[in-house]
Amino acid sequence: MLSRRRFLIGLGALSAAGLAAACSDKPPADSYARPIETPEPTPTKPVPTPEPTPEPTEFRVAYLNLMSPIPTDANETSAATTFDARLQAVVEELRAYKPDLVGFSEATWTAAHGSAMARLAAELKMEPLFVQANPWFAGRSDAQNKELAKQIGFEEGELVLVRSDRWVVLGATPTWLNPRTSETEGRAALHVLLKGPPAFPSIDVFTTHLTGGGERLRGQQAESFARFVSAQRSGGPAIVLADLSDPPGSPAYEAIVALGFEDPLAVSDPPTCCRPGIIGEQPAPTARTSFILSAGWRASVAGPMFDRPTKLPDGRLLYASDNNGLWALFPVPKAGATPPN
Secondary structure, three states: OOOHHHHEOOOOOOOHHHHHHHOOOOOOOOOOOOOOOOOOOOOOOOOOOOOOOOOOOEEEEEEEEOOOOOOOEOOEOHHHHOHHHHHHHHHHHHHHHOOOEEEEEEEEEEOOOEEHHHHHHHHHOOEEEEEEEEOOOOOOOHHHHHHHHHHHOEEEEEEEEEOOOOOOEEEEEEEEOOOOOOOOOOOEEEEEEEEOOOOOOEEEEEEEEOOOOHHHHHHHHHHHHHHHHHHHOOOOOEEEEEEOOOOOOOHHHHHHHOOOOEOOOOOOOOOOEOOOOOEOOOOOOOEOOEEEEEEOOOOOEEEEEOOOOEEOOOOOEEOOOOOOEEEEEEEOOOOOOOOOO
């Protein structure tokens, strides 16, 4: 288990220099901006409260696998060439939604595209917390793995953004999951502890992304994640944001729900993975591999997000990711009440 400092993008006001660093050829800048109010939500999103109230009545959560800009096919580079436009589409949809908490998988820094983590945090005015998952070589120190990321021009991991003017971050703990995905890649998880409303003192947030190795290996990694969740629970309600790369009913899914987590989308089961491309007309995803799960706090409503394309300047359709995202609203009980179960 690694130190908290290594995984938190440091506190401080966002300056013009900090924003420029987000798009430079350097790793993520240690800066972020305090949250501010964002524009009215679009009418297409069923948001019960148009404007956040001084005393929040709901906790707004979203999750998305961003889709790395590093192409694996030299003949198909659209993930890289559209990355800036895709990030902007994500920012605009989240500004409309006004989230309190957002989780991202495949959050990257690359030499070519800069830091997605720093850009999202700056644009959305939210506090970022990040854990590196790739590259990771066993037997190397954190500093050595970080230096390797600089040398190869790529870093990828799990990102959590928090509206910390309303939900204070009390701490964060990362961990590596076992077994490894491959000789060069590990999987990581992050626990973020938030100060809760008067009805409950704390909120536990957990995030991870399982990939590669097949269903059996992902099931083992999910069991490792479940042990981490159990060990880190603070006693209050908990939320899991995860791309398990496997559907409901899989060993990975069952390892988490066995801890008492509920799936607000179990009935509607909206598919999130994966469209074959991100430009032009695309077939809809066919399987749900991304999840927002909760224990001790039941979502009042939930649904798919980032499932509609925007347009490139030349008029072509562009999807934010090859995955759809998810959103969920959790009602905030009044002082003296308990979270709905």
